[in-house]
Amino acid sequence: MDMEENTASASRGSPSAQMQLRTENPATMAEVARLLAGRTRDIRLTGELRRLFRERSWPRTAKIIRAWMTWVAFLDVLTLSLNAILLPKAIVMAMLAPACILPPAALATAFIWRKPRAYWLQKISIIAGLLLILLSVALVGVSAGGEFYERHLNIMLFVAITAIIIFAIPLAWTVTVAAIALGLYLVFQLLNPNLEPGNAVAATLFFASGIVATVVARRTMTILAQKTFLLELRDRSRVAELADANARLERLARTDPLTGIANRRWMMETLHHLWNGGMNCRGCAMLMCDVDEFKKLNDHLGHAEGDRCLVKVAGIIQSSVNGERDHVARYGGEEFLVVLPGADEQEAIATAERIRKSVEAASLPNPASRVGPYVTLSIGVAIQPPDKASISPEQLQNEADAALYLAKQAGRNCVLLHQPDAAGT
Known part of the structure; x- marks a missing residue:
């Protein structure tokens, strides 16, 4: 699966990625032409194209993930500090332990995404990091109880949805994050003493429809980014061919065709x-x-x-x-x-x-x-x-x-x- 791009403009990428694009070969460009000739929704990058797209999209994706993780950790600490001022001490103490899970998890994930690492490590870090963040948010509400119980479960879903929207990660990773969020919500709602099991399932199905729509939208964004990437590859190839043709014409104009020396x-x-x-x-x-x-x-x-x-x-x-x-x-x-x-x-x-x-x-x-x-x-x-x-x-x-x-x-x-x-x- 591709390291997906957040927006179509992200395909401009870093200088190192641009250097990699110069390694295009006829087989790669033939695949580009084939994909662009078909329907946009059928675009699937494989082989060399997938590698090039990952290298092109990684810097922007990693930067977004690092920024999101850092701000989530900061806001968690800020919220806990405000709660310590505004809420009764007993509730604050109940929130403290689960709230302390989030900052280390978020900052550790941001650290791992500071530079390119093994594909499996990136996958584990993003999924485990989001699991701990979502679990921390949910447990804060569960531990506080009362009105905080369902409120923090809703906040947890909101956090998951924002991650799904802005994280340009492979579809399988996105689906895993969505499943984790819905699974946590369902489990904690079933354990909610103030909610009937039927209502817990109904609420989960309601939020599931929104999350599924978000995942589909995220996939559409990725396909459009991949199409932009393919168009750029095609245009880059055409520009290179035109430059080569112009260079050949210039050489022909200045070279004696018989002897090969200057004319x-x-x-x-x-x-x-x-x-x-x-x-x-x-x-x-x-x-x-x-x-x-x-x-x-x-x-x-x-x-x-x-x-x-x-x-x-x-x-x-x-x-x-x-x-x-x-x-x-x-x-x-x-x-x-x-x-x-x-x-x-x-x-x-x-x-x-x-x-x-x-x-x-x-x-x-x-x-x-x-x-x-x-x-x-x-x-x-x-x-x-x-x-x-x-x-x-x-x-x-x-x-x-x-x-x-x-x-x-x-x-x-x-x-x-x-x-x-x-x-x-």
Whole structure:
């Protein structure tokens, strides 16, 4: 049976319960959908859903139980103190012993519900605690006698009804509490010298109808709370699915579908972010890499082989740079742009040479190339020194592109650094 919730809003729960909800699996969500598709009154939580609901509802349930028990103990002591002032001493002394049962029972129950404990211990504590509280209230009236006899039996039923209404505990526990209250009432009424047995039974049946209605209402409240909990699970799952879908779309929008590295759009956004953040003040280098004779590779080996070549080259470039600092993107066709924030001329040239040699060493076939039988790269390098006047990322990129053009003219499969005073740049 579920640790029932007091109100529908209680399903918001604690942070730890919210963390638990992230453990939802397809089977759990399928069960959520099945329960929500049926009638509300047929909702029954089992397995993982019951565990999640218990964890979600326990903090609020425990807080209510602790507060109720504490106040009942306080009011019992306060009432006994007032009776000591207002009532004859003989009656007060008769009330004293049974009245002293209630505070320890209530406070002990509140103590047990301070933190989650074994299910059986929670069950025993709440049922035993309420039994002693109800018995104490009843015995106070029985011991005092006279007008106090039936009055305190009615008070006992009132206490039981309030507990049934506000305690979000399993239905079996609630029924047990109701049975205890009605049983005590019937026994003490049958022992009441001022009441006929028939009247005692009739009075018990009268109060039983009210308590049964209260139990049914409590069960309805629980079912509605469980439905709210299921709706929240469903909404949480849908939000998570939507967030995942948006994240996938965002990745697709910024990723080259062939090579899996960043695309031109993402690189341009990154460049503007770096420049707006003042990255150019610490220097930056750009490498424009181009696969030599790529058109001949496509014409001779086919576009499928050309695609495989681009994928491998992209992987080689990515593995040749500092993944935590540097940025690599497919700029278009067979061109790749590498950005090295904070790199100086020496580091940029060394990185470019490492990329070029790694691609050449991979021995990817390009039999129609005039450079050699394998795929090679030409790389243009442009530097933005930290001690020079800053230029825009577009200008730095144009310089790298100009250096690449010169590398192509120089015979390909080489690295050239852009020189500001070079002709044609």
